[in-house]
Amino acid sequence: MNLVSIRIITVDVRKLVKFYEHITGLSAIQYTDDFAELQTKSATLAIGSTGTLQFFGGDEVAKAAQNHTAIIEFITEDVDANYSKLADFLQGRIVQKPTTMPWGNRSFLFRDPDGNLVNFFTPVTPEAIRKFDKHAGA
Structure with missing residues (x-):
C-alpha cells in the first residue's frame, strides 16, 4: 500500500491553488472549478471544493477550514x-x-x-x- 494523495476541502479552490502554487513553485492541474491537484515526485496534494462532498455522501463528510x-x-x-x-x-x-x-x-x-x-x-x-x-x- 502507498499513500498517494492528501485532499484539502475548501470553499475557495482558486485561492488555495494560488497559495500552494506560490509556496511550492509547482503548477496545479485544474480539472474543474471544484478540483485541482499539485503533483510532486512522491505524492499529490488535491484541493477540492465543498461541492465535491456530494460525491462522498453529503456536506457533513468534511468541513472546510476545520483541520486541527x-x-x-x-x-x-x-x-x-x-x-x-x-x-x-x-x-x-x-x-x-x-x-x-x-x-x-x-x-x-x-x-x-x-x-x-x-x-x-x-x-x-x-x-x-x-x-x-x-x-x-x-
Missing part, C-alpha cells in the same frame, strides 16, 4: 532558503521559524489561507538524511 490535527509536509533542499524567500508572503501565517527538531529535521511551520498547518522541512542529521534519501532532490 493534520500537518501537510513538504521535504525541501533548503528550508532556511524557503523561509527567506517566503517570510514576507507568509507574514501573519508563520507558526515556527526554521528550527532543528529532535528527530533531525529542520522545520518551518506556517498556515495556509484555510488555517491548515504546512511544514517545509530539510533533513539535517545523518539519520534523517538517510531516512529521506529516496526523496533526494526534492
